[in-house]
Amino acid sequence: MALRNIRIQGDELLGKKSREITEINERILTLLDDMAETMYKAEGVGLAAPQVGVLRRCVVIDVGEGLIKLINPVIVERSEETETKLEGCLSVPDYVGWVTRPCHVKVEALNEKGEKVTIEAEGLYKKALCHEIDHLDGVIFPDIADRLMTQEEYEELLEKSRAKNGEDEDEEEDDE
Numbered sequence: 001m002a003l004r005n006i007r008i009q010g011d012e013l014l015g016k017k018s019r020e021i022t023e024i025n026e027r028i029l030t031l032l033d034d035m036a037e038t039m040y041k042a043e044g045v046g047l048a049a050p051q052v053g054v055l056r057r058c059v060v061i062d063v064g065e066g067l068i069k070l071i072n073p074v075i076v077e078r079s080e081e082t083e084t085k086l087e088g089c090l091s092v093p094d095y096v097g098w099v100t101r102p103c104h105v106k107v108e109a110l111n112e113k114g115e116k117v118t119i120e121a122e123g124l125y126k127k128a129l130c131h132e133i134d135h136l137d138g139v140i141f142p143d144i145a146d147r148l149m150t151q152e153e154y155e156e157l158l159e160k161s162r163a164k165n166g167e168d169e170d171e172e173e174d175d176e
């Protein structure tokens with residue numbers, strides 16, 4: 001396995017659409033392993049292939065429930081009900097943003113063995129799935145955020161909310 005360089009906002013590759021994977025070969029399996037290693041090293045909860053400069057449709061996610069690797073993930077159902085949560089991104093180090101997404105999504109994808117998997121998710125896992133799949137379509141959260149905050153503004157908000165409520169899970173962003 002090897003660490004790969006994470007592309008940063010402003011890199012035109014992040015705005016491009018990734019191609020579907022038609023064959024799960026050694027190259028793709030190595031890519032997924034490298035993406036997982038890179039994500040853990042950067043302490044993120046998700047990473048999409050374009051973030052390491054490869055325009056292929058695959059993502060890795062670990063929201064604390066174990067590593068998952070998804071190939072050609074597609075959102076096939078989304079709840080009408082939405083929620084607005086804070087998001088961060090390993091490719092967008094300077095900002096966090098409030099992003100509105102469905103409360104619940106159903107995703108179909110292939111696993112590493114090429115088997116079809118169906119995932120129903122909400123909460124942090126749902127947020128990571130939506131965020132990573134956006135990357136595959138060349139969308140990063142500042143493109144769709146209701147409101148952006150600089151890291152500085154975010155730190156101030158965190159301090160205020162800690163002073164007021166103690167630790168508030170809801171105000172935490174995770175880098176994806």
Ligand SMILES: [Zn+2]
Nearest residue numbers: 089090091176
């Ligand atoms: Zn991201």
